[in-house]
Amino acid sequence: MPAYDIQMCDILEQRNIRRKEQLRRFLNHQCLLIRRNNYPLQGVFRERLSFEMMSAELCVRKLRFSKEAIGRLCDKLRDNLQTCPTTHTALSVSMKGTTALTFFASGTFQIGTGDLSSISQCAARSCIHQVTDAILRRGDQFIRFDLSAPQQREERALAFYRIAGFPKVIAAIDGTHVALKAPSSNAVRFIKRKGYHSLNAVIACDAKIRILSMNTGHCGSSPDSFVLQHCNLYDCLNQLPPGSAWILGDKGYPLKTWLMTPYRRTNNEARERYNQAHVGTRQVVERTIGVLKSRFRCLDKSEGAL
Structure with missing residues (x-):
C-alpha cells in the first residue's frame, strides 16, 4: 500500500477516536444534567408546625406560654407581621410567632429553631427579627x-x-x-x-x-x-x-x-x-x-x- 494511503488511514482513525471521545463526554454530561434536574413537576414543601397544632402541655414546655397567651400575642402583632395574601408560600402570623418564641425560650441555634417549625435557617432568622421589631414597637403599651x-x-x-x-x-x-x-x-x-x-x-x-x-x-x-x-x-x-x-x-x-x-x-x-x-x-x-x-x-x- 502506498505511503500516502497509509497516512490517510491513520488520520481518519484518529478523527474517529476523537469523535467517539467527544460523544462519550457529551453523553456523560447529559446524564449528569438529568440527575441534577430530576425534580418533581410540582414543588414539595414540608408540613409547617405552629403553636395551633401543638398540645397545651407542649406549648408551655417549648414556648413558655399557654396557647391562649400566644394567640393574644399574635393578634396584637398581626398588623406588623401580616404578609401579602397572594403569596401562597408566605409564613403565617402564627408560624412567625411560634418560630420567634421558640428561639426566645430556648436560645438555641437558628437552624434548630427552624427545624422545629420545618422552615429554613434564613426564614427563621427573618421571623425572629420581624417579631422582635413588632414587640419593640408596642413595648410602651405594656412596660x-x-x-x-x-x-x-x-x-x-x-x-x-x-x-x-x-x-x-x-x-x-x-x-x-x-x-x-x-x-x-x-x-x-x-x-x-x-x-x-x-x-x-x-x-x-x-x-x-x-x-x-x-x-x-x-x-x-x-x-x-x-x-x-x-x-x-x-x-x-x-x-x-x-x-x-x-x-x-x-x-x-x-x-x-x-x-x-x-x-x-x-x-x-x-x-x-x-x-x-x-x-x-x-x-x-x-x-x-x-x-x-x-x-x-x-x-x-x-x-x-x-
Whole structure:
C-alpha cells in the first residue's frame, strides 16, 4: 500500500477516536444534567408546625406560654407581621410567632429553631427579627412607669409594705447583664468585669414581678449607677417630692431622695432592722430577673451569647 494511503488511514482513525471521545463526554454530561434536574413537576414543601397544632402541655414546655397567651400575642402583632395574601408560600402570623418564641425560650441555634417549625435557617432568622421589631414597637403599651396615678402608686406601696414592712416603696431596681458576641467596633467597652461581652440592662419592677421600666442601651463595662443616670426613669423620679415615694436599690446605686440603699455598716439595731427590711423587699427585682431569664433562655449566658 502506498505511503500516502497509509497516512490517510491513520488520520481518519484518529478523527474517529476523537469523535467517539467527544460523544462519550457529551453523553456523560447529559446524564449528569438529568440527575441534577430530576425534580418533581410540582414543588414539595414540608408540613409547617405552629403553636395551633401543638398540645397545651407542649406549648408551655417549648414556648413558655399557654396557647391562649400566644394567640393574644399574635393578634396584637398581626398588623406588623401580616404578609401579602397572594403569596401562597408566605409564613403565617402564627408560624412567625411560634418560630420567634421558640428561639426566645430556648436560645438555641437558628437552624434548630427552624427545624422545629420545618422552615429554613434564613426564614427563621427573618421571623425572629420581624417579631422582635413588632414587640419593640408596642413595648410602651405594656412596660411603663406611670407616676401620674396616685391610687396606683398607693397600691404598689401597699403591696411592697406587705413583704417586709418597708413603707412608701413603689418599685425595686437592679441591673443584669445579657451576654452577646463581640461587636465589630469598640468591643473593649462591652467587656464586663467577669471577662465576657455584654449589655447592662437596668430593670425596675413592682411587688407582683411586673416590669415597669427597662433600659438596655449601655455596654457591659458601664456601672449600674451610670446606666440609671442616663435613662428616662431617672428624670421621671427626680420630679417626685422628697420623701413622697422611694425605690429600692443595692449598694451599687447612689443615695437619692427617692432611692434608698442599704447601710454598708450596721452599728446598731435600727440599722440592722432597716437592712433586713430593705433586702427582703428588694429581693422582688432579683426574682423578677431570675424568672425573666429562666423563661427566655436566650437572655441567659448558659445558652450562649446573642
